[in-house]
Amino acid sequence: MLFTSFSFLFFLALLLLAYYGLGGGRQWRILLAGSLIFYAFSGWRNLLYIGATIVSSFIATTRMANLLERQETYLAEHRLSAAESKSYRRRVKRQRLRWLIASLAVNLGILAVVKYTGFAADNLARLLQPPGVVWETGGLHFLLPMGLSFYTFQVVGYTIDMYRSKTPETTERSVFRLALFVSFFPQIIQGPISRWADLKQTLFTPRRFCADDFSAGLLRALFGLGKKLLVADRLLAAVRTLTAEPEEFYGVYVLVAVFLYAVTLYADFTGGIDMTIGIARMFGVRVTENFRRPFYSASIAEYWRRWHITMGTWFRDYLFYPLSLSRPLTRLGESGVKLLGKYWGRRLPVWGATMVTWLATGVWHGASWNFVVWGGLNGVVILISQELIPLYKSFHARWAFSNTRFYHAFQVLRTFWLMCFIRSFDIYAGVGLTCRMLLSVAARFDGGRFAAAGLSPLGLTAADYVIALLAVGGMILAGRVGAAGAESRPAALPARLALCGALAVMTLVFGAYGPGYDARQFIYNRF
Amino acid sequence: MGKSRIWRRALVIMIFYGALIAALQQLLTPKYMEEIFEGALIAEYYAAEKDHDVLFIGDCEVYENFSPITLFEEFGLTSYIRGGPQQLIWQSYYLLEDTLRYEKPDIVVFNVLAMQYGEPQSEAYNRLNLDGMALSPAKVKAVLASMLPEESFWSYFLPLLRYHDRWRELAPEDFAFFFQRAAASHNGFMMRSDVKPVGRIPAGAMLEDYALAPVCFDYLDRMRELCGASGMELVLIKAPTIWPHWYPEWDRQIRDYAERYGLLYINFLDNMENIGLDLAVDTYDAGLHLNLAGAEKLTRYFGAALRARGDWPDRRADPALRAVWAEKARRYEEHRAAQLREIEEYGQVRSFRVP
Incomplete structure (x- = not known):
C-alpha cells in the first residue's frame, strides 16, 4: 500500500x-x-x-x-x-x-x-x-x-x-x-x-x-506528499531517461543527471519522512527528525550529520564507537604507534573504524558493488577532510576571504557537487559504467549538444520544469521557515488549515501521478 | 480568538477548498463537446425525462443505429439508448440496474456484439462508459467489474484524480461548457447524416476458439433474470453492421440461448434486404455504423417487429407526451437539416452536437 x-x-x-x-x-x-x-x-x-x-x-x-x-x-x-x-x-x-x-x-x-x-x-x-x-x-x-x-x-x-x-x-x-x-x-x-x-x-x-497536533501533522504530511508528487516523481522520469541510455546521455548530461537525481532523492526521501512525521503526529506520536537542510552543508562530514540523521547516529553509536574501542583496532593503534610514530599510529584505529563504518553504510544501502564503492568514497573523502583540518585552519587564519559568506557559499556548492558525484554510483548500473560516465564529463563534455537540445530530450515539458522549479522554491522557503523556528511558534488553526488546503489542491492538480506516471514507492524503501 | 470563532473560520476554509476542488474537477474533466462526443452520452440520460417503453443498451451498434424519434413518431414507443463505445456486457448490465433506479421500461434491447469480450479492454472505453454514470451502487459494481489492473478505483468517483493533468490541454470548450453541457444525442442516438459507402467487406479472421466467454453468459443470465423479476421483456439483437465480424458460431450460441429462454433474438444481418438497407448509402463509415438514413430504416423494421411481438400501448395518444416528443422531433429535424447543409457546403458533417 x-x-x-x-x-x-x-x-x-x-x-x-x-x-x-x-x-x-x-x-x-x-x-x-x-x-x-x-x-x-x-x-x-x-x-x-x-x-x-x-x-x-x-x-x-x-x-x-x-x-x-x-x-x-x-x-x-x-x-x-x-x-x-x-x-x-x-x-x-x-x-x-x-x-x-x-x-x-x-x-x-x-x-x-x-x-x-x-x-x-x-x-x-x-x-x-x-x-x-x-x-x-x-x-x-x-x-x-x-x-x-x-x-x-x-x-x-x-x-x-x-x-x-x-x-x-x-x-x-x-x-x-x-x-x-x-x-x-x-x-x-x-x-x-x-x-x-x-x-x-x-x-x-x-x-x-487535539486539533492543533492533528492539523500540524496533516500539514507536514501534505508537505511531504507535495515534495514527492510535485518534484520527486516528476523529475525521476527525466533521471530514468538519462540513466537508461548512457550512450546517448554522456558528458554534460551526466552533470544534469546527478543534479536532477540529487533534487529528486532529496524531495523523495525528505518528502517520505515528512509524511512519516506528519502521519505519526496526526496520531499524537512524535517521531525523530531525520534531516536538517543537508544541502547547506559545508563539508561531507557535516552533510552526513544533516542527512538521514538517524542512520548516521545509528552507525556511530552501534558500529563506529564500539569498533573504535574494540580490541583488534586498539591493537592496530598500538602497533601503528610503534611503526609509524605517535600521531599516525593513533590515527590508524580511526581510519579503520571509519572505513568499516562507511563500507557497512554502503552495503546497508544495497547489495551491489556500486554501494560498496559509494560507501568507500564517502569514507575516504571524510578521512581526507579530517586529516586536512589543520591545513584548513591555517588557510582560514591566513586568508580573510575564506571566512566570508561568499566562501561559505562556495563550500556549500563544492559539497553539493561532491556528493552528486559520489551519488552517481547510486544511479548508473555498475561501477564500470559509473566510472565511464563520470570520465565522459571530462573527456566528452559536449556542451554544444546541451546548448542545442537542452532538457527537451528528457521526456518532460517546459511546464514540468516550471512546476518542479516552483515546488523546489517552496521547499527552500519552507526549509528556511522551519530553520527559523516556525515549529515552536505554530500558526493558528485556520491559517494551518488554509495552508493544508492550498498544498492539497496544488498537489492534486499539479502532482505527477495517474496515467503516464508510475505509481512509485519511495526510493529509500529499496535500501 | 475564541474557540468557536476558530472553528467557524476553519469550517469556512474547508468549504472554500471543497468548492475549489469541485470547480477544478468540473473544469478539468473532459466535456466531449468538440470531439469524442460518445463520451457525453451516458451522462445525458439523467437530464432526460424518465418515461420510456424501450431501453437500448450496448455498444456503438445501438447508439448509432436506432432512432428513438422514428420509433415514437411511427410506432408510438418512447425509448432511450444508454449505449456507449465498446460497452462491455457488465457495463450494459449495470447501466440497466442504474436505469431501474429511475424508471422501469417494458422492453430492454441488448445488442449482443459485446458478447465477444470476456475481459475489460481499455481504460479509454471504460471511461467513456462509466465516467458519466451517476454515483450509485451500480456504478461501484460496474467500475469494479471493468477496471484494468493499472486503473485507480477512486478516480472514477473523484475524476480530478484521473484528469488533473489536463491543465496542459485545456481548450475553450472546457470553459464554454463549464456550467452546462450541450446535448450530443437525441435520446441517446448520435446522428450522422453523411455517407461513406462500403467498399470492401473484410472477411473475419479465423479464431482459435469461437466459444463466447462464460462471464458474458453469466451477465446475460443476470440481465435476463433482472428483466424477468421486473416484468420487462429482454430482446437480443445483432445490429446490421458488417464490421466487426459477427461469426456464425457466435450467432448459434446466442440463438441457442434465446431459444432456451424464449427470448426474441433478431440478427439484422440476416434481414438486410427486408430492412431495405443499402450499404452504398446507409452507412457513414464504410459499414461500421449506419448513418441517419440507415438508422431510420432499421428503426422502422425493428419497431414493426416489436409491434408484432406485443401489445404495448401507442403513446402518441398522450397529448402531453406528444408535445414533449414533438419538441424532440423539431430539434432532430433541425439537426438533420444542419448536417445536410454542411455536407452540401463543406462536404462533411460539422454539427455533431444537437444545435
Whole structure:
C-alpha cells in the first residue's frame, strides 16, 4: 500500500477514526493492529520475517533483563567481596552477551540472507564458474520484505541498548508493545530509525484528539506528499531517461543527471519522512527528525550529520564507537604507534573504524558493488577532510576571504557537487559504467549538444520544469521557515488549515501521478 | 480568538477548498463537446425525462443505429439508448440496474456484439462508459467489474484524480461548457447524416476458439433474470453492421440461448434486404455504423417487429407526451437539416452536437 495511494488514505482515515473514537488504553493496540494490517498489505508472508524479528528480540531482551534482575537480587541478598561481586557481574554479563549475540545473529542473519545472498552468490559464481559457463543464481535472489533494513536496525539498536542498560526496568515486557515499536506503520517504509527511549515516550500514551497536533501533522504530511508528487516523481522520469541510455546521455548530461537525481532523492526521501512525521503526529506520536537542510552543508562530514540523521547516529553509536574501542583496532593503534610514530599510529584505529563504518553504510544501502564503492568514497573523502583540518585552519587564519559568506557559499556548492558525484554510483548500473560516465564529463563534455537540445530530450515539458522549479522554491522557503523556528511558534488553526488546503489542491492538480506516471514507492524503501 | 470563532473560520476554509476542488474537477474533466462526443452520452440520460417503453443498451451498434424519434413518431414507443463505445456486457448490465433506479421500461434491447469480450479492454472505453454514470451502487459494481489492473478505483468517483493533468490541454470548450453541457444525442442516438459507402467487406479472421466467454453468459443470465423479476421483456439483437465480424458460431450460441429462454433474438444481418438497407448509402463509415438514413430504416423494421411481438400501448395518444416528443422531433429535424447543409457546403458533417 503506497503512502501516495488512495487505498492508504482510506486506511488512514479508518485507523484515525478507530484511534480517536475508541480512545484510552486501547489506542496503542489499535495502532499495532493497523501497523500489522498495513504491513500485511506488502505480502502476508512478510509478517513471518518481522514476526521472527519481534519474537527473537523480545526473548533476548527479556532474558537479558531477567538476568540483570536476578543479579540485583542476588547481590542484595548476598554480601560478596568486591572481587566476588565483580566476578559474579562478569559472569552475568557474559550470559547477557550470549543472548545479545543470539538475537543479533537471528536479526542480522535474516537481513544478510534475504538481502545479500543473491549478491554473494553472483560474485561467487563469477569467481568460480568455468569459462564459457554461466551459473544461474536467480533463485538465490529473495524478495525483500518491506522496510527490512529499517526495522532490523531499529530492533538491533533496541537490543544493544537493553544489553548496555544497567536497569532491567527499561526493557519492554510486553511483546505486543515491542511489536508496535518495531512495526509502527508510518516509519516502517523508510525510517527514521527510531530509538526506543525516544519513541516509547509518545507511542503508548493515551490521548484525546487535539486539533492543533492533528492539523500540524496533516500539514507536514501534505508537505511531504507535495515534495514527492510535485518534484520527486516528476523529475525521476527525466533521471530514468538519462540513466537508461548512457550512450546517448554522456558528458554534460551526466552533470544534469546527478543534479536532477540529487533534487529528486532529496524531495523523495525528505518528502517520505515528512509524511512519516506528519502521519505519526496526526496520531499524537512524535517521531525523530531525520534531516536538517543537508544541502547547506559545508563539508561531507557535516552533510552526513544533516542527512538521514538517524542512520548516521545509528552507525556511530552501534558500529563506529564500539569498533573504535574494540580490541583488534586498539591493537592496530598500538602497533601503528610503534611503526609509524605517535600521531599516525593513533590515527590508524580511526581510519579503520571509519572505513568499516562507511563500507557497512554502503552495503546497508544495497547489495551491489556500486554501494560498496559509494560507501568507500564517502569514507575516504571524510578521512581526507579530517586529516586536512589543520591545513584548513591555517588557510582560514591566513586568508580573510575564506571566512566570508561568499566562501561559505562556495563550500556549500563544492559539497553539493561532491556528493552528486559520489551519488552517481547510486544511479548508473555498475561501477564500470559509473566510472565511464563520470570520465565522459571530462573527456566528452559536449556542451554544444546541451546548448542545442537542452532538457527537451528528457521526456518532460517546459511546464514540468516550471512546476518542479516552483515546488523546489517552496521547499527552500519552507526549509528556511522551519530553520527559523516556525515549529515552536505554530500558526493558528485556520491559517494551518488554509495552508493544508492550498498544498492539497496544488498537489492534486499539479502532482505527477495517474496515467503516464508510475505509481512509485519511495526510493529509500529499496535500501 | 475564541474557540468557536476558530472553528467557524476553519469550517469556512474547508468549504472554500471543497468548492475549489469541485470547480477544478468540473473544469478539468473532459466535456466531449468538440470531439469524442460518445463520451457525453451516458451522462445525458439523467437530464432526460424518465418515461420510456424501450431501453437500448450496448455498444456503438445501438447508439448509432436506432432512432428513438422514428420509433415514437411511427410506432408510438418512447425509448432511450444508454449505449456507449465498446460497452462491455457488465457495463450494459449495470447501466440497466442504474436505469431501474429511475424508471422501469417494458422492453430492454441488448445488442449482443459485446458478447465477444470476456475481459475489460481499455481504460479509454471504460471511461467513456462509466465516467458519466451517476454515483450509485451500480456504478461501484460496474467500475469494479471493468477496471484494468493499472486503473485507480477512486478516480472514477473523484475524476480530478484521473484528469488533473489536463491543465496542459485545456481548450475553450472546457470553459464554454463549464456550467452546462450541450446535448450530443437525441435520446441517446448520435446522428450522422453523411455517407461513406462500403467498399470492401473484410472477411473475419479465423479464431482459435469461437466459444463466447462464460462471464458474458453469466451477465446475460443476470440481465435476463433482472428483466424477468421486473416484468420487462429482454430482446437480443445483432445490429446490421458488417464490421466487426459477427461469426456464425457466435450467432448459434446466442440463438441457442434465446431459444432456451424464449427470448426474441433478431440478427439484422440476416434481414438486410427486408430492412431495405443499402450499404452504398446507409452507412457513414464504410459499414461500421449506419448513418441517419440507415438508422431510420432499421428503426422502422425493428419497431414493426416489436409491434408484432406485443401489445404495448401507442403513446402518441398522450397529448402531453406528444408535445414533449414533438419538441424532440423539431430539434432532430433541425439537426438533420444542419448536417445536410454542411455536407452540401463543406462536404462533411460539422454539427455533431444537437444545435
